[in-house]
Amino acid sequence: MAVALLSKLGYTVVAATGKVSEESYLKQLGASRVMDRAELSAQGKPLQKERWVAVVDAVGSHTLANACAQTRYGGVVAACGLAQGPDFPATVLPFILRGITLAGIDSVMAPLARRQLAWDRLAKDLDPAKLEAMVEEVPLARAAEKAAELMAGKIRGRVVIKISI
Numbered sequence: 001m002a003v004a005l006l007s008k009l010g011y012t013v014v015a016a017t018g019k020v021s022e023e024s025y026l027k028q029l030g031a032s033r034v035m036d037r038a039e040l041s042a043q044g045k046p047l048q049k050e051r052w053v054a055v056v057d058a059v060g061s062h063t064l065a066n067a068c069a070q071t072r073y074g075g076v077v078a079a080c081g082l083a084q085g086p087d088f089p090a091t092v093l094p095f096i097l098r099g100i101t102l103a104g105i106d107s108v109m110a111p112l113a114r115r116q117l118a119w120d121r122l123a124k125d126l127d128p129a130k131l132e133a134m135v136e137e138v139p140l141a142r143a144a145e146k147a148a149e150l151m152a153g154k155i156r157g158r159v160v161i162k163i164s165i
């Protein structure tokens with residue numbers, strides 16, 4: 001979603017993934033470049049070369065710490081997930097020396113008015129064809145199979161379980 005939205009807004013987007021086989025899919029969504037997420041997941045220095053104007057992070061842990069350490073002066077990092085872990089092994093250096101902002105993103109308790117704003121932006125900024133490419137629909141009978149694939153890291157995008165009555 002972030003790749004599709006930010007590329008549409010004119011940003012040069014770098015997508016980090018563990019699935020290097022999905023490079024062409026991510027480029028089709030709008031990524032200019034695809035990097036191996038292993039580059040970001042190990043412990044790094046507290047302040048690193050400035051690489052990003054902003055980061056959307058669904059991963060947490062060392063990846064989030066490295067994202068902050070590589071964000072350029074005045075940039076913003078959005079923390080929205082913990083796929084790698086809930087820890088945040090970072091220092092205050094990117095905050096006090098580069099003035100970066102760490103923005104917490106919550107979709108569970110977000111008030112309706114804020115959701116409405118987000119939905120309006122999605123309606124305007126998200127290409128429906130790209131949304132189609134991200135979603136796979138399967139019948140309820142295949143839910144367990146898809147759940148196992150999800151846990152094995154073999155799912156791309158979203159799986160919608162169709163419940164037929």
Ligand SMILES: NC(=O)c1ccc[n+]([C@@H]2O[C@H](COP(=O)([O-])OP(=O)(O)OC[C@H]3O[C@@H](n4cnc5c(N)ncnc54)[C@H](OP(=O)(O)O)[C@@H]3O)[C@@H](O)[C@H]2O)c1
Pocket residue numbers: 016017018019037041058059063079080081082083084105106107108153157
């Ligand atoms: N902020 C909120 O309100 C909110 C709401 C719902 C969920 N969440 C959190 O947001 C995160 C993403 O949710 P999702 O539904 O998009 O999950 P998801 O479909 O499982 O996607 C998570 C992605 O993270 C990457 N990943 C998995 N393990 C990783 C690891 N050890 N290190 C680095 N990257 C890893 C994988 O990308 P690749 O396969 O491309 O490498 C995976 O596709 C989850 O942590 C979830 O708990 C937050």
